[in-house]
Amino acid sequence: MIDRPFSPARLPVPAGIGRAAVLVSVFVCAACGLVYELELVALAAYLVGDSVTQASVVLSVMVFAMGLGSLLAKRLRCHAAVGFGVIEAVLALIGGGSAMALYATFAWFGESRWALIVFSIAIGMLIGAEMPLLMTLIQRIRAQDPGVAVADLFAADYVGALLGGLTFPFLLLPFFGQLTGVLLTGVVNAVAGGVVVLWLFRRDLSTRGRWSLLAVNGGVVALLLIGTAFVASFERAAREAMYGEDVRVAMRTETQEIVLTGGIPTPRAADGHPGLETHSAGAGGEGGGGRSVPRRTPGAAPPLRLFLDGRLRVCSLDEERFHEALVHPAMAGGSRARVLILGGGDGLALREVLGYQEVRSVTVVARDPQLVSLARTDPGLSRLNGGAFGDPRVQVRTGDVFGWLRERAPGRGGAFDVIISALPDPGISESTKLYSREFYGLAERALTERGRLAVHAGALTSRPRDVWTVEATLRSAGLRTTPYAVDGRVSGYQAGPDHAMRGRGPRPRDWGLVLAARGKERPPVRLAAAGRAPRAAAVTSASLREAVEWARRERISGLPPSSLMHPRFLD
Structure with missing residues (x-):
């Protein structure tokens, strides 16, 4: 692992092709990074509520963390190829697994605000660390005016962000869903980063370094693919943790998530009498006293509840x-x-x-x-x-x-x-x-x-x-x-x-x-x-x-x- 910031890279292809490969990697990684950001914003609105506030918090924290990541990346410029490979592998793992982790914290611990902040900081720092290292790598392929190099990198980055922004709502969500879509995004991210380092800059790495980086990337890809295999069972377990064991319908439409629980069979007890009894609601206060409302008795069907985007909209009890x-x-x-x-x-x-x-x-x-x-x-x-x-x-x-x-x-x-x-x-x-x-x-x-x-x-x-x-x-x-x-x-x-x-x-x-x-x-x-x-x-x-x-x-x-x-x- 001996590369220097601006020492010429020993590429297996002509410099023009190598430079194009780096820009393609920038394009793909930018698309993946924006998918992670949009996923965090969507989960913040769904799990925490008030999408305006949560989107502002997530995006501002991520932008701040990107600045920190750029500063910290200066220490890796002497090992830009290795650093970029490791950062992309870690970003793919954290970003790809972020949706599943946030769902888990909310389903089993009832709170995801702090986990959301932690993931926003981690993903933001890793995204911010990409650009300084890519600037170093592209200059090592062919030295050129820094302004031109920056213009090329940012053009690829912004166009890639456009692709990610359009892919998230129109491809990933409708065809794969939140969890599988982000896991697959992590796979693409890991492959894109690995190709640049393990193919284009492989001569800058020692044999041990190449095998180590290959093992890291392979492990990340394997973990993310294994995660996609368990998405269905994970969703069932998380849904039961959030909504109980009476979930009958769970679907994601073009506009919202619909969950329907209880209500089947007809709520009658074993003796044929209605399986509901009443108790005082105890509203009291200045509302004019309590009133009788239904309550389940043993053997009765659970009350029907309709949730839209996680919010209770209908409960048959009231x-x-x-x-x-x-x-x-x-x-x-x-x-x-x-x-x-x-x-x-x-x-x-x-x-x-x-x-x-x-x-x-x-x-x-x-x-x-x-x-x-x-x-x-x-x-x-x-x-x-x-x-x-x-x-x-x-x-x-x-x-x-x-x-x-x-x-x-x-x-x-x-x-x-x-x-x-x-x-x-x-x-x-x-x-x-x-x-x-x-x-x-x-x-x-x-x-x-x-x-x-x-x-x-x-x-x-x-x-x-x-x-x-x-x-x-x-x-x-x-x-x-x-x-x-x-x-x-x-x-x-x-x-x-x-x-x-x-x-x-x-x-x-x-x-x-x-x-x-x-x-x-x-x-x-x-x-x-x-x-x-x-x-x-x-x-x-x-x-x-x-x-x-x-x-x-x-x-x-x-x-x-x-x-x-x-x-x-x-x-």
Whole structure:
């Protein structure tokens, strides 16, 4: 191992071919490096939550670590070929195994923030160490003006980054998944680094050095390939650690990960009686006392739970209370012939709407067609939603909810009497635009003169500013509002980003809701005088009056509205 920084390299090929080989290696390694970065950002958003904050932390830490790596690489310039080979092997191992390691720390230890920081620093330092060593190697092939050499290296690096950035979402994720895709990226990384050193610069290495480096690279490639063979069993074990042993459906669609647990068979005990009993939710506080909610008894089927990107969206223990409180006040107080449901791909809000005979048509705009398909066909979920998507009055549109509403010009196709916004929590970065002034302005245009809009605004107990920011945003769009908070939420923190919130604040025990309407008066929160009554009386007129009064006592005034240019929900 005797190379010197700028001593001419003894290449097995002409200098032009050798230089091209180094630039190709730069191209491939840059693509692999960006895949590692994007994978860390994706995992940060999925496992920790709040993608804006986590992406900022990961990228800033990695860039800082790249600077440290570049400084430390100066000590390796006298052994640039060996150093580059070792760095690429270590980078391939750490980067390729990072996704599996982060999943493991979260699944079995419940926390991955520190592991995420450690991997960001390690991968950033190794990526940062590449460029000084490559600069040395390319100058040893053929000395040239440093500016020209730097321009060539950075051109190959940036074009390779483009390839990695496009490969990650369009090839690796859809065809291989997160874990296998990053493991295979590590294999490509190790091979690219090994070829440059073990073939192009092999004469700079002693026999022992060549065999040692070959063993290291071969071991890394073998470990990564073995990892791909165990991905399926690892995912099953990690999923059971996060979601329990009742996982029935786990799929990655183009837009999200869907996990469905429990709900099968029909929850009846061995004696034929319902396998559920009730207990007091103990919401208490200023919510007006406790109420009865279902709880499993021995021998009963586990409750159905639907997780989207790790966040609990549906729990059969309390979903009926939530959907009744969301839908029924909006269906009261005027015509309800035409209804629009934004989100609600699980069909549960739709179930409540279809109970009204006056409803002539319901349009459901859902982001993920595969979730709608699951709601149609899964025996547990379709039983819970009452086969709502089979009703002839229902039309389903899939795609971007914001885009669909924006393209619907006023008067084209008619307006809606009721709009139900059954969308993800406003604190999730991807759904912030669906709680903006611009979005509510579009919704207001789609309402009839006396139309009503019902919005889920978060949890009053755990994130009160979210609830009141939603209310302020609705008012800024020209709507009259009546906020209310319904207790009885028993599902709490479960998995994914929700699980990571344990211990960082009060457990959400309610749903903050806002009923908005066009006109000059605030809409009353009440049940319809005629038509469909709540199935199990989970929500009553008395409980709705208490819900309005609870929200009135907890009001936070003076909050600014949220907009596309200035989202207010992310912290």
